[in-house]
Amino acid sequence: MSRIFGTDGIRGLANGLLTADLAMELSQAAAIVLGHGHAKPGSRPRAIVARDGRASGEFIGAAVTAGLASSGVDVYDAGVIPTPAAAYLVADIDADFGVMISASHNPAPDNGIKFLAHGGKKLPDAIEDKIQEVYERREFMRPTGAEVGRINRLSDAEDRYILHLVGAIPHRLDGLTVVLDCANGAASGASPDAFRDAGATIHVIGAQPDGLNINDGVGSTHLGPLKKAVLEHGADLGIAHDGDADRCLAVDHTGTEVDGDQIMCILALAMKDAGRLNQDTLVATVMSNLGLQLALEKHGIHLERAAVGDRYVLESMVANNYNLGGEQSGHVIMADYATTGDGLLTGLMLASRVAQTGVPLSELASVMTRMPQTMINVSNVDKAAAKTHPQVLAAVTDTQERLGGKGRVLLRPSGTEPVVRVMVEAASHEEARHEAEALVKVVEHHLSLT
Numbered sequence: 544m545s546r547i548f549g550t551d552g553i554r555g556l557a558n559g560l561l562t563a564d565l566a567m568e569l570s571q572a573a574a575i576v577l578g579h580g581h582a583k584p585g586s587r588p589r590a591i592v593a594r595d596g597r598a599s600g601e602f603i604g605a606a607v608t609a610g611l612a613s614s615g616v617d618v619y620d621a622g623v624i625p626t627p628a629a630a631y632l633v634a635d636i637d638a639d640f641g642v643m644i645s646a647s648h649n650p651a652p653d654n655g656i657k658f659l660a661h662g663g664k665k666l667p668d669a670i671e672d673k674i675q676e677v678y679e680r681r682e683f684m685r686p687t688g689a690e691v692g693r694i695n696r697l698s699d700a701e702d703r704y705i706l707h708l709v710g711a712i713p714h715r716l717d718g719l720t721v722v723l724d725c726a727n728g729a730a731s732g733a734s735p736d737a738f739r740d741a742g743a744t745i746h747v748i749g750a751q752p753d754g755l756n757i758n759d760g761v762g763s764t765h766l767g768p769l770k771k772a773v774l775e776h777g778a779d780l781g782i783a784h785d786g787d788a789d790r791c792l793a794v795d796h797t798g799t800e801v802d803g804d805q806i807m808c809i810l811a812l813a814m815k816d817a818g819r820l821n822q823d824t825l826v827a828t829v830m831s832n833l834g835l836q837l838a839l840e841k842h843g844i845h846l847e848r849a850a851v852g853d854r855y856v857l858e859s860m861v862a863n864n865y866n867l868g869g870e871q872s873g874h875v876i877m878a879d880y881a882t883t884g885d886g887l888l889t890g891l892m893l894a895s896r897v898a899q900t901g902v903p904l905s906e907l908a909s910v911m912t913r914m915p916q917t918m919i920n921v922s923n924v925d926k927a928a929a930k931t932h933p934q935v936l937a938a939v940t941d942t943q944e945r946l947g948g949k950g951r952v953l954l955r956p957s958g959t960e961p962v963v964r965v966m967v968e969a970a971s972h973e974e975a976r977h978e979a980e981a982l983v984k985v986v987e988h989h990l991s992l993t
Contacts, residue, residue, distance in 0.1 A: 548674075588617070590619065625887060630663035631707055725761075727757050770799075790875075796905060805835075813892075826856050917966070923992050935985055954986070
């Protein structure tokens with residue numbers, strides 16, 4: 544059987560790929576690998592179960608809960624909360640593991656299952672593989688009588704998380720006006736409450752979830768409504784979440800987007816100023832703009848690059864004791880307070896920096912200048928050979944030498960699509976496009992499948 548788990552758990556069409564049967568049986572397998580293998584002797588394993596607001600999350604959540612309880616796991620149902628809240632609660636109540644039911648920024652018909660290890664951390668591939676092995680063998684536990692798991696409602700789940708968030712920020716938000724776009728998702732309750740409790744005057748859009756409108760024209764993948772609302776209300780800034788609120792993008796008072804690279808740059812400088820940036824290092828992926836690296840270097844901060852995917856960012860952070868990392872998409876990990884990307888925490892920290900300095904977000908973001916970038920997807924080529932073909936590698940080296948320190952080349956086989964991505968950053972859009980198109984011709988000539 545092919546691997547069920549993708550780059551971020553299991554995700555697909557609810558009642559298509561992701562059925563109630565699959566959800567229940569995978570949960571039964573996880574109960575063995577994550578629960579009974581780690582629970583304290585003489586006690587039943589405990590698990591947090593949470594979801595975003597998708598309609599399908601109701602039946603998938605019921606299936607997950609049934610699978611866990613029937614396998615002798617006590618379930619703590621946290622209801623509809625952000626993914627980072629679920630991760631926080633796993634650690635906060637010392638649960639053995641957690642399950643988050645969400646498809647993040649995907650449209651409403653999709654859904655997903657993400658297992659969280661003890662402490663609220665994402666699972667490494669090897670543990671996911673063990674869960675799949677148990678699932679395929681169907682070697683489940685079916686206790687009876689007093690040994691079956693019990694189901695409990697964790698009624699203060701959101702309150703615990705909000706208290707944690709507000710307690711983390713270094714400066715209150717009194718005097719700031721903030722527009723929040725909650726993507727009609729899991730942040731619809733928690734984000735307004737957190738910003739309000741931190742002292743901000745707030746205006747909220749995208750916070751009327753009905754189970755079917757998550758990410759529909761709002762949120763971090765659709766910034767138009769947020770830009771409009773910021774200008775209409777004369778707000779200091781706007782914050783956009785995605786469906787499960789593990790990401791954050793921002794808009795300054797002029798309605799200009801502030802992307803994940805700029806947010807990470809602002810937070811890295813703030814943490815360095817406070818003496819809290821471990822080893823003066825930020826971890827980002829190979830997709831982050833060269834402008835981020837150049838801006839950080841001016842302030843004595845090293846940029847460590849990881850492979851694409853927040854799990855690889857986190858692996859580098861854990862291995863080297865770094866405490867700040869993230870992706871251009873706004874998935875920012877602040878390891879002093881969270882085990883995963885947290886859009887609410889990121890937004891609060893960004894707003895706190897504005898309040899603390901009295902400097903507009905537009906000015907804070909201007910410390911980084913985005914280098915012009917061209918990205919071209921090349922299809923119908925042997926993507927497996929993209930990193931080994933000598934002529935292709937030579938062309939990449941030649942291009943990088945021409946660009947020098949004022950540009951960057953990235954040739955990357957897609958992990959999800961049958962394409963090779965050619966990305967070039969340069970001093971001008973014209974130069975970036977010219978070099979990218981030339982490199983595409985080399986890839987097509989040497990790697991063509993026809």
